Amino acid sequence: MALNQFLILAAFLFGTGVYGVVARRNGVLMLMSVELMLQAVNINLVAFSAFLHDVSGQVFALFVITVAAAEVGVGLAIILLIYRNLGSPDLDRVEQLKG
């Protein structure tokens, strides 16, 4: 398989993530979309790592996976708080602060 195919897949995945972030109102789904974007990055990293015969890309990918997990954890916690305080995970309603 050519490198390009991986890259195109990653780009597609990334684009899907972007679309999800912009289009979704539910906080959890937004986080999921971000997760998609991060996985696109991982695909890139691993693909490059393989083609370059360089291990550091895979190391990088491991770190990204870890960090992504942590981020989603924190994010879910905050969304949970919002759900408790507002009764909805809908981020459209979070607009007290503006201007």
Add this chain to the structure above:
Amino acid sequence: MNPHIDFHALAPEIVLAATLVVVLVADLLLPDRERWQTSRLATIGVLAAFVPVITLAVDGADRSMFGGAYVVDNYALAFKGFFILVAYVVLLMSVDYISEGDYYQGEFYFVLLTSVLGMSVMGSARDLVSIFIALETITMPTFVLAGWRKHDTKSNEAAIKYLIIGVLSSALMLYGMSLVYGMSGSTLLTDIGAFVAKGGTPPLMIVAMFLTIAGFAFKVSAVPFHFWVPDTYEGAPTPVTAFLSVASKAGGFAALVSIVFVGFYPDKGAWQPTLWVLAAASMTLGNLTALRQTNIVRMLAYSSIAQGGFILVPLAVAGESASAANSAREAVIIYLLIYGAMNLGAFAVVMALARRTRSGEISSYAGLMQYSPGLALVMSAFMFSLAGVPPLAGWFAKFVMFRAVIDAATPAAVTLGVIAAVNSVIAFFYYVGVVRQMWLQPAPEGTEDRPVRIPMALSSALAITTVVVVVVGVYPQVFAKIGELARLGG
């Protein structure tokens, strides 16, 4: 491969890590009444972490580890020292705020120190991976801190906005980094630099560099990656806001400078235009929007966006010549040091006054001169310093910025200089607006006619920042020397 580990070089991080563990443990062991002790522990730990910074600086030798991914040179030390001192001042500001509120104490210091640890690492990080890790270590705790007042919907909102935009930016940056890695074949900044220096940078590489920079643009809250800033600043607890506006932003700059100077520098066409646009947009939008703010924290938020723009100006012209690069690096460092002092000071005043008025509206500053002249005087000093009026430190920050512009002396640079000059003038309006409230407006009916009582720790924070702002303003050599010495090592 068994990497050589230089413990002296890692000492600041080790001390910080040890401290945060101690704080966490103490928090578990201490009874509720004694929880405030954790702040003392944290303070001591931070100051202790400053000691190895000094010894390393005295030693002077550049130390490099992990194949060049982690470097301790003067540049790194300057940032480490700066972060640690900022953390110290933020701790001073937080003590009473945290202990008076109904919050978890030990965790707060733990989370804060974690972020500081990330910053300390960031100063040394010279590899995409380590930069990424440092960046996330800085950022992730601040998501938590921003939402610290968890029963307050504003605080929730601040946190979620910060988090979403932050994660998005991380994703963009990572995507960029992955491509950079793919193109250049290495995550080490020096290798990337060597690749770029060969010339003929492929278009995809340029986009990759752009995306990487975009990620940092979020951290330094450059327009158009700034949307989270006002909302988060307003909603987050004030000490956290101060921390975000100074330390977190400086962390972003530390990374940006090393990436640009070590990694991307040779192909100026790939990164200068981006930074140029970011700088111009940040200054202009930040200032114009700040003009219309009625809330002091939001005003300071936009002001910090604009200040970030000013700091980006030297970077945006750094590629023109070696001397321009040199003065740009100096300018960024000096500006950050000065900006840190004056912005922290301004937030300290905001906190001090909020204890009395329980309001963040600029109009609540009316008549401060009458009942609390000392506080008004100090706040005026910070405002004028931010505006860049000599002999307060801010002038020297602007001065070195303009010097970098003049050193570059290309049409683009001069244009940016003019934009910066116009913006400095616009900025006066809102800074002076605060001063006007304090000095010219009468205090509202029923204001107590006695000075605002300020707790000891907060006064110390005020004193430190005031002294820095005045002394550096009159004798800028103090910071100028740091800027000059803080060269990026190999």
Add this chain to the structure above:
Amino acid sequence: MLDLAWIIPVIPAVSFVLILLFGKRMPRGGSEIGVAALAAAFVLSCLTAYQWIQRVEDATGAHGALSAFGRGLRASTGEEVVVHPVVHGFTWFQSGGMKFQAGIQIDGLSVLLLFVVTLVSLLVHIYSTAYLAGDRRYTHYFAALSLFTTSMLTLVVAHNTLQLLVGWELVGLCSFMLIGHWWEEQPNSDAALKAFFTTRTGDIGLMIGIIVAFFAAGQTFDIVATNQAALEVAGGHTIWLVAASCLLIGIIGKSGQFPLHTWLPDAMAGPTPVSALIHAATMVVAGVYLGARVYPVFWEGFSISAGGVNAMALIGGITIIIGALLAFVQDDIKKVLAYSTISQLGYMVMGLGVGAWTAAVFHLFTHAFFKALLFLGAGSVSHSGSHHSFDMKRDMGGLRRYMPTTFWTFMIATAALCGIFPFAGFWSKDEILVTAGQGGFTFFLWVGLVGAALTAAYMTRCVYLTFFGEFRGHGEPHESPRAITVPLVVLAVFSALAGLLNAVPFGIEKFKEWVEPTFAFPHVVHPDFSYAWASVSVIAALAAIAAAVFWFVREEQLGALRGLTGRNRAAGAAYTFLENKYYLDHLYTGVVVGSIKGPIARAAYWVNQNVIDGVLNGTAYLARRAARFTYDVLDQGVVDGAVNGIAAQTGEAGGLLRSVQSGRIQRYALLLFAAVGVLSLGLYVFN
């Protein structure tokens, strides 16, 4: 004393300070200080004059001053003897590496002026103690007089043009202060402002003239050096023409020459002794003095030796006629005298313009006495006769009987002014006319003659209205006190006899000997005395008097022609007619309708008030309009508006941008990605 002449201006200066500090506490309100100081200054001036004369005499070979009052001609027949002026100075300031001095230049001309100024000032001081007794600002008045005297003396002894300018402006200041002495009333302060403003306008010329002369003479203000340079025509003729023209403007402003003369009649708003001292005898002749002082500049600049017509003579000539005509239609005695002063100053300026240096200075000398006397006489009349009024028609008449001293001294002064032999005015005016005739300025000779006739006529009218006929005022007219009459008598003596100092037909030419410079001075014409012209001018004057009297008596039957034979008989004839109760109406119709000059004078007056003065007032008005426009439209509207406008626009932009910060996360994210897209596209294109 020649070397120490600087003391003379210092004395009144000290007096000024003393009066300012202690005047109010002195028993006589400070006037005693002023009188004492002036007495001292006068004595010293006499001494200086004496020593100067001696110096001249020594140089010309004669010994003992004033030794031979008829020997002058013989002494000057030999070869040119040069008497250098006495010059002393100290470094006043330095600039551009050059040092500029202030100091004294004592020669015949300055000695003459020292004498005149201190004498008239002394007399005016004495006179004022009575005239202004009980005034609300008695002390202040004397302080100002002292300051004036200082300034005038500074001007007189100045050895450079810059110092002269200092004195010149300071006398203007004193004039301002004294015209506005009773500043509570708006017209007085208006007059003071007008005087200052108008003379300042002339000073533009003076200032530029001095500057041009400074550079033309090789960067020096020194008068002697300037004169020498002018005589050598250093730097070409044009520059001297410019300098002379500019300086002439200064003279026009200060010496009340056409067309800047309109301030002088208004200046009569001040106390009468001030009018006598400042606006008749001394300050207004500063212009003439300047002309005489740097005469070579005019001589070369206007090519006076060539004859014909030049600006200076022309201005003087016009002023003679204008002033005299205007004097006809005044009812205020001081205004008559003011216009007369304008006219007489015209003689002096014209004299300088036609090369009659000696005669002009001589006329300055004699005029100082008789015109001061006339003013003081008028003051005496208003003080003791007409209840502080100067209106000849309403409040005077017949005062001859009540105030004999005033009357007789006034008559002597009138005779002198009209140029009746052998009074002072005769000699000086005659010499001007003769010089004009012999210097190639025939036209101006005729102008002078017409002026002389007009002078005689309006003075007749004035005397007639004041002293003859019936008293038309109210109250009890009586003679003035000693302090007033003594100065009158002293001045009368000078008015009668001063002319003999340069009585050419008697072989006395003391002015030529003592006053005329022998160093750095052009070869001016020294005319031979002409009996023919002398007779013509006297006859013209007498005829004018007769004509004036004739018009007053035309409609009456009694002894009409007897009045033509002489002044006393004319007075007698007039007296007869004054018995007639219908006199006033007749006189009025007589003067207005009957006089040939009436319509002309009216027209001139109309032009004066509406055109010349109108231009002045109009200029002021336009300046104010321009000022309004500049301020309201340009300054506040455009220049300032631009600044404020930019500020407002900036604020608007800030408001617009605020709405972008909507508060919605999705919106933020969208904007973020949009920006990334646009930027990366831009970067792609850029590279």
Add this chain to the structure above:
Amino acid sequence: MNWFDSWALTLAVFIPLVGMAVVLFIPRDEETALKTTALVATAASLAVGIAILFRFDYDKSGLQMVVDKPWIDVIHSRYHVGIDGISLPLLLMTMVVTVGCVVYSWNHFPHPHNPKAFLALTLLLETGMLGTFVAQDLILFFIFFEVVLLPMYFMIAVWGGPRREYASLKFFLFTLFGSALMLLSFLALYWKLGTFDIVALTELGGGELVRSTQMLIFAGMFVGFAIKVPMFPFHTWLPDAHTEAPTVGSVLLAAVLLKLGTYGFVRIALPVLPDAAREWAPWIGLLAVIGIIYGALGCLAQHDMKRLIAFSSVAHMGFVMLGIATLTTFGINAAIFGMVAHGLITGMLFFVAGSIQERYETREMSRLGGLLTQAPRLGWIFGFLCMASLGLPGLAGFWGEFPAILSSYNPAAGVSEVTFRAYMVVAAIGTVLAAGYLLWMLQRVAFGTVKDEFKDLHVHDVHVPEWIAWIPLILLIVALGIYPNLIFRVTDGSVGHVLRAFGG
């Protein structure tokens, strides 16, 4: 006495700052202590100034009492101070006027009172003003130049009149905009010539700089200084600032602050970039004479006394700038004399205007009148000042005006004579207009009778503090007018030295 030479200037400049620090530590209720401290500080500074006067070598044209110590090494900027004949008169004038201001405020601090803050600001202001006159390093100069800004801003903004907010902000922004451009020019000089040292830059005299670069750098400095002067068309901040400022603020603004701009021209702009100065001179001269006429016309349109005096400053500074634009020693000597004279005279005029306002609570000239009957001494002082201001010979004002006009007859080599002779005529006309507006003001305020509304007002004649503050100034106005060499002697050599690039 080497000790004195090396410390005199530093002492003179920083004693007021120390005074300010002391004032800040005195409780605000201890008014007498506050006032005494301020007076002692300003007087001490003046004492040092007088000592300098005695120690100064009047035959030397270069800098004296030089101190040159490292300051900001990174940009090679040094603490380089020194004094020569150009600075000395301005320095002394500043000291005298400041002492006068402190004395004048003794019993009447303007609303909202607060003597502590007021005096602290005055002292800070003095440090800034004095420092500017002795600084010999561009950055040091810039700092002192800017130090002046804040105290004056607060003075206007806090103690000012009804429109104080607008006026103070305008003052602030205008000046700041100017100094930004000025700083940019300084930086450009540094970038091109490698030093901030004024003495060294004067030695270089523009060095190898390309003409167009010189022109640009000069233009930047020009705008910066011209705003401060202020020259037409950068003057609009001045009338507002003056009108709204408290009396002492107006006095310091007129007497000293405006001089910082003209001093900048003489000390920096001309000597450092002589070729550009030569090119720009006709334009500077043009703006100067426009200012003379424009300022005068502005005066004639005023109803408000202070505003009128403010506009008269525009006209007077026009004469100063005309003198400078001639680029001759003669003209610049005149300009320096003009600065000092204008400082004393206009400063005094603002004092008197302030006192009149305090007594009548109005500055509307149409409502005033008959001052001479109600307060004759005040009235006569006012009259005296009007005369001095209109350039009456024998008083100080004349020696700023006349030599400036004179020098424009013959500007430096390389500058168009014809142009400047035309300026000379216009400037001379300006003197008449000056007489016009000043006398007009005098007539409306001092002459005539008291208006009905003030008939029964008790008007106190000159107070004791007023006498103490004013007498030195009045005596100086007279003394300088009678014996101008007091200043010309001091400035002449130094001006020639600094301007040697123009051939004297």
